[in-house]
Amino acid sequence: MFAESLDLLPALLSARVAGLSTLAAVCIGTPLAWVLGRYRFTGRALLENVVLLPLVLPPTVVGYYVLVLVSRRGPVGEVLAAAGFDLAFTWRGAVLAAWIGSFGLFVRAAQAGFELVDPKLEDAARTLGRSEWGVFWSVTLPLAWRGIAAGTALAFCRAVGEFGITLMVAGNIPGRTQTIPLAIYDAVQGNRMADANALSLLTLAVVALLLLLARRGARVRF
Amino acid sequence: MVSVELLSHLPGFTLDVSWQVSDGVVALFGPSGAGKSLTLHHLAGLRRPDAGRIMVRGRTLYDSARGINQPTRDRRLGVVFQGFALFPHMTVAENIGFGLRRFGAPERRARVGELLERLGLGPARDLRPHALSGGQQQRTALGRALATDPDLLLLDEPLSALDTPLRRALRDDLALALRGFGKTAIVVTHDLAEACQLADQIVVYEGGRVLQVGRKADVLGRPASPAVAAVLGIRNILEGEVLEATAEFIRIGWQGHELRAANWSERPVLPVPGSRVAFFVRPEHVRLMRKDRYGAPVERRINVFRGDLVGETDLGTSLALQFRVAGGELPARGYDLEIEISRLAHEKLHLDYDRQWTVAVQPSAVQLLESGELR
Numbered sequence: 001m002f003a004e005s006l007d008l009l010p011a012l013l014s015a016r017v018a019g020l021s022t023l024a025a026v027c028i029g030t031p032l033a034w035v036l037g038r039y040r041f042t043g044r045a046l047l048e049n050v051v052l053l054p055l056v057l058p059p060t061v062v063g064y065y066v067l068v069l070v071s072r073r074g075p076v077g078e079v080l081a082a083a084g085f086d087l088a089f090t091w092r093g094a095v096l097a098a099w100i101g102s103f104g105l106f107v108r109a110a111q112a113g114f115e116l117v118d119p120k121l122e123d124a125a126r127t128l129g130r131s132e133w134g135v136f137w138s139v140t141l142p143l144a145w146r147g148i149a150a151g152t153a154l155a156f157c158r159a160v161g162e163f164g165i166t167l168m169v170a171g172n173i174p175g176r177t178q179t180i181p182l183a184i185y186d187a188v189q190g191n192r193m194a195d196a197n198a199l200s201l202l203t204l205a206v207v208a209l210l211l212l213l214a215r216r217g218a219r220v221r222f
Numbered sequence: 223m224v225s226v227e228l229l230s231h232l233p234g235f236t237l238d239v240s241w242q243v244s245d246g247v248v249a250l251f252g253p254s255g256a257g258k259s260l261t262l263h264h265l266a267g268l269r270r271p272d273a274g275r276i277m278v279r280g281r282t283l284y285d286s287a288r289g290i291n292q293p294t295r296d297r298r299l300g301v302v303f304q305g306f307a308l309f310p311h312m313t314v315a316e317n318i319g320f321g322l323r324r325f326g327a328p329e330r331r332a333r334v335g336e337l338l339e340r341l342g343l344g345p346a347r348d349l350r351p352h353a354l355s356g357g358q359q360q361r362t363a364l365g366r367a368l369a370t371d372p373d374l375l376l377l378d379e380p381l382s383a384l385d386t387p388l389r390r391a392l393r394d395d396l397a398l399a400l401r402g403f404g405k406t407a408i409v410v411t412h413d414l415a416e417a418c419q420l421a422d423q424i425v426v427y428e429g430g431r432v433l434q435v436g437r438k439a440d441v442l443g444r445p446a447s448p449a450v451a452a453v454l455g456i457r458n459i460l461e462g463e464v465l466e467a468t469a470e471f472i473r474i475g476w477q478g479h480e481l482r483a484a485n486w487s488e489r490p491v492l493p494v495p496g497s498r499v500a501f502f503v504r505p506e507h508v509r510l511m512r513k514d515r516y517g518a519p520v521e522r523r524i525n526v527f528r529g530d531l532v533g534e535t536d537l538g539t540s541l542a543l544q545f546r547v548a549g550g551e552l553p554a555r556g557y558d559l560e561i562e563i564s565r566l567a568h569e570k571l572h573l574d575y576d577r578q579w580t581v582a583v584q585p586s587a588v589q590l591l592e593s594g595e596l597r
Contacts, residue, residue, distance in 0.1 A: 128321030
């Protein structure tokens with residue numbers, strides 16, 4: 001049932017791509033989620049929608065626009081190429097694709113986590129002499145961590161499963177940009193069902209475990 | 223000493239207050255939505271007023287004219303929030319020690335230990351807030367606020383989160399703790415009994431304004447206006463016409479009768495005859511005359527009125543009777559005087575079926591309200 005010698009390269013690549021994109025989502029998404037969860041400002045709804053858009057648009061549409069931006073002749077890609085940095089059809093492009101596909105999920109969950117923190121607790125910390133920075137680290141973050149943890153797990157799972165945007169931006173180059181979902185697709189196309197079966201099982205196990213952990217750790221609605 | 227001048231516009235509400243109090247326990251008292259908590263938030267720097275000045279013990283915390291607005295963390299405050307706002311992810315000891323970061327670990331431990339001891343929280347020191355009783359939560363919040371040795375202690379409805387029986391017990395503890403504080407403690411409350419027990423000075427709030435500021439005895443014994451009397455829950459606020467005013471007495475024409483009020487002995491007022499005057503009679507100061515013990519004929523005695531009981535309200539331990547004085551116009555509320563009597567007296571006097579009564583009011587129980595329109 002399993003392949004004699006399963007090519008584990010897609011799994012390793014997927015781990016690296018999903019890991020890096022999740023790291024980026026946490027680093028950029030946490031401050032954004034905090035701002036969205038704490039403050040009311042003009043343009044807030046617009047910002048929320050922009051963050052959510054990649055989750056609801058067809059992945060190929062998102063992928064198309066990203067490709068237009070980052071290809072060597074695109075406005076972003078041109079600048080990056082001049083600096084000797086290629087995104088399109090590289091593993092870095094796959095990271096970008098996974099990040100775009102999963103960022104909104106992280107922000108939603110983390111924002112819910114921040115919204116659950118009673119502002120009165122932050123006020124209490126202020127009256128006890130803490131600076132805004134101190135309030136964030138001593139009160140806000142420890143109380144919002146469940147939402148952040150949930151968002152991290154969700155974003156990682158989504159990044160592992162990212163297919164459409166990755167295919168458009170990074171292509172399907174074995175050994176370079178072929179992540180697990182693309183490898184499974186390839187295996188099925190090539191009638192290598194044992195390979196597809198093995199990679200699918202592996203993915204199912206990892207993602208199911210992560211989801212379980214995330215839902216147990218985080219009593220946050222998402 | 224604390225002096226406060228604040229102007230703050232919110233949608234549909236304006237806070238415009240100015241008051242000054244000396245060291246001690248001060249109650250900001252008034253109905254909900256009067257601006258008491260908002261004042262507290264301005265004092266704490268958690269919300270910025272539109273204009274004004276806040277001085278605490280010679281330090282300027284806020285002055286719009288000079289562009290001073292100290293951030294909350296520098297105001298040296300202790301705040302007990304409504305609902306306590308304890309940090310749920312920290313133990314009792316960690317909550318109390320939260321404001322002590324600038325001290326070294328040994329000093330911090332000593333201070334926290336001393337407070338835990340004083341507040342009787344020793345056995346609870348390693349518990350999280352959700353595992354505490356209401357009383358323990360309140361004491362933890364108080365300990366956290368006192369730990370930093372603040373210049374000013376602010377308490378926002380400190381007992382409202384507790385059940386009634388517990389509230390009465392904890393009021394004693396809190397009163398003791400606040401008296402021991404030594405500097406100024408400001409308590410926001412809408413409960414008069416709480417204000418009376420905790421505070422020695424009262425600031426009466428209503429509708430974003432301050433109606434009266436003073437020592438407790440002055441505010442309670444001599445409300446400045448019918449509005450203050452109403453906020454204080456005084457029920458028989460009445461109006462009449464001055465017939466004659468002397469240093470001892472004021473004769474008031476009221477509902478076709480004459481009512482005599484004792485003038486203030488230390489600071490008598492002399493309203494012009496013919497002017498309108500507001501006064502109040504506390505319901506517990508109206509006496510029902512027993513029918514088997516008449517003295518002089520009713521007509522020759524002062525402040526004695528015949529009339530009918532037209533209704534009653536059960537207040538639990540006592541009853542409020544509604545009394546309509548014979549003659550005179552029917553007042554808007556349907557009766558002239560409210561009379562409060564004990565349940566025992568109510569039974570003994572057979573008030574259930576005997577509705578015609580004569581009541582007497584001591585001239586000293588008729589208290590003048592100095593100014594203001596009746597509402």
